[in-house]
Structures are given as C-alpha cells and as structure tokens.
Amino acid sequence: MSLSIATQRGSLPIAWQLYVPKEWLDDRDRARRAGIPDDLAFETKPQIALAQLREALASGVAPGIVLADAGYGDQTAFRDGVTELGLLYAVGLRPSASVWALGTAPLPPRPWSGRGKPPTLLRRAPGHQPIAVKELAMQLPVNAWQTVTWREASNAALSPSFAAVRVRPAHRDYWRSTVRDEEWLLIEWPDGDTEPLKYFLTTAPGEATLEQPVLVTKMRWRIESDYQDLKREFGLGHYEGRGWRGFHPPRHAECRCIWVSDGSAIQDALRWTP
Template sequence: QVVVADAGYGQSAAFRHALRSRHLDYIVAVRGDETAHPFDAEPVAPAYSGAGRRTLPRYRTGTLALHELATEEGRQAFRQVTWRQGSRGAMRSRFRVLQVRPAGKTPRTLAAADAGGGAAWDGVPPAETLLVEWPPGENAPTDYWLTGLPPDTPIRKLVRLAKIRWRIEHDYREMKHGLGLDHFEGRTWRGWHHHVTLVTAAHAFLTLRRLDPKAQAPT
C-alpha cells in the first residue's frame, strides 16, 4: 500500500519522516519552490586547527528550488509516459525522475535524531525521489511529487500512483452526491459518525460490485 497526499501534507518534512519511520511507502505532492540539495551533495567540515571546538559538518553549496533542479538539463531530460486510458483516450504527459536531498532545518534535525545525534548536530537527510511533470505546450514544469519508493521504481508506476488522486476525488464526489454524505442534518457527533459509517459501507459495497467480474448471462 502507498500513501498518497496533496501538497498540504507533502510539504511537511515531519509528515514524510513519520511515514518513513513507520515503513510506509508514499508519494506526495510538493510545491516547486521547495528547496533541496542535489543527491551527490555532501556536508563537509574544515580541517581542525587544534584550537577551540571542532566545526560541525555543513553543506558548503547553496540550496536550489525543486523547479531549478528539475530543469537543469532542459526539456530533453523529460520523457513521455502514458499512465492510463481516460474517457478521451490515453492520458499522457512528460516526466522526469531524479534523486534529491530535502533542505532545511527540519529534515536535518530529523536525520540527526535518527542517527542518535542531538538537535545541534546536522544530519544528512535521506534522499528522496523527485517526480516532475512538464506537459507539452507548457513553458515550465507544472507538478512535483516526492516519494520514498525505491529509486529504481519504474517511472510509469510512479506516475500512475501520483495521478491516482483523480480516483480519490471521484470517490468523494460519488459519496457526496450519490450516497448522501452531505445530507446529514443531525446535531450530535454520534449521529454524524453513524451517518459517515453507513455511507462508507455503501461505497465499499458498490466498489466491490464494480470490481467483481460480471456474472455470466444465463443460457
């Protein structure tokens, strides 16, 4: 199972760290202005002079926004991917996958805690896979996702998972308009939970019916 979330959750390094610590795979949307280091960036410390406290390792290069990292090699680094068949034909666009190390105090502090260090020590954040979409006809990439899935995960699988939010929105619309999720007019939490439970059970039943192979017609 893979956790999918929009940028409201994906922007939180603590949220992604919590998923990793629970060994949960994820692919979450982020903004293009989120900063990161290239995958091969390494923190270094100056040689110790023998006087005073040792200087802790630090990144000696500046951070870059994800949209800068994604476009360093231009549009030619993006490849066309088809992830599903829609009502109007094949759904396809151009994507790129690369490894980055998220920047900022929170990723460093969490990495330090994982390594057994204190908050004053800068850890090396684990690499995350960045998926970027640059649709044909657009002047710049439009969408970004970070994922904890292995870096050798096929790009088509990454795109399919990133784009699966359309299914979530479809299900929510079906529950709201078709099954009456927004029809509750009670005044108690207990009544609300009963209502949501019944709607959820109805939606689960309809989903199972939709996924089951159709019964053979009688002969």
C-alpha cells in the same frame, strides 16, 4: 480528514477525524458554543495523519505507500514520521521546496580548530546552496522527459511528460550532522504548458522505473473520483460534517458519520507493486 486504502479498482476510507483550527481552541467561549470539548488539544493536520497511520498499522492494515498532497509533503516532520513507521511515501511538493541535485550535498562540518567541541553541523556557503524543485525542473534537458500514459480518459489518453531525478531533501539540513538519503523527485509537465504542473517526492526504490512512481502518485485520482461519486450519489456534499456536533452526533446516530467531506486532506495508502 480521512485515511483511505486504495487499489486500482476502488478505495475505502478507514479513519476520519475533524480538524479543529488552533484559533478555535484558543477561544474557549467560541469552542464551547460549537460543542468542542474543553480537553481537546490542538493537532496539526500532519500530526493527525501520522496518528491515523499508526492506528491503521496497529489494527493490522497491510502496509502500503502513503500518498498525500503538498500540504503534507512539504512537512519534513511528516515525511520523517512516515519513514519511521516503515512506510514508503509519494507526496506532493510546492515548487519552492529546496533539494540538493544529484551529485551535490551540503558541505561537511567545519574543520576542528583544536579548541572546544568539534563542529558537527552540515554547512552551506555562497555558491553552494540547494535549489528549488521548479528551478531544477526548468534546467533539465529535453531528453530527461518522457511521455507516460497513466489513465485512459473518456475522450483521450492522459499522457503528460514526466521526469524523475535523484535528489536529497534540503530543508534545514544545516541543523543536521548527516546528509539525508537520496529520494526520487518526480515532475509532471503537461503538453502545452509553459512550466511543470506538479512535483512529488518519493522514497520509491532507487531501481524503480519512471512508470512506477507515476502510476503510484496518480492513485490519488482514484480517491478523488470516489469522493466525487459520494457527493453525487450519496449527498456527501450536503452532509453537515464540518462542525463538531455534526461530526460527533449522539451515539445512537453514529452510523451516519461515514465519510468526511474534506476530500483535500486525504491520505491514501496502497501497496507498491513493482
């Protein structure tokens, strides 16, 4: 896993950590054969990512917007953790992620009967439920979609249709006593496709234009492009960094550990430029 800082002109990985699956740590014989220390505790990828962000901020890295794919964006704890760090985010969502559409919200706590503790938890009811982001996207009117050119490719401009609507994340909010804040749901629908391709949730300011979250979320392309260059030009794809010994060589060889080959786990931080 890696944390990178990106601008429109380039990117730079600033933190790396090898993700070790829990089943490896639970099998101590297997872990020892792989060279994994006995005292290594399991951490999920979102937990590792949040730790990398905390360390970056503590080291004086300028605050930016956190970008991540749906493997992180679907995790409410990860999004809440980013917000607690004082950072904005623009993260991917799976089509099944549930939200409250604009103008809807969970029901307030049940009226107090006068006995026991007053109810405090939000409620749902038949006919009053959140909606999957894909279902919401399919219900949007035609005029909700706009073509946005986010990059000039070698033979044509990349200009899919996008829509942005205000929503409230709904994941397990029936265990909460207050409704979540509104955020932007950004949806990408390429021309010719029968359904949207990507979904993003972002804490961009409410007054943001459609083009702003589009350009920010697409900064992940910069990271992915740079990783492809590293594979072609520097042999990153051949680097044996997916094992503990390969990623943690003897101290005299540490200069070889520059980039991690797991490009799918990148967290990109960049400045918001309204």
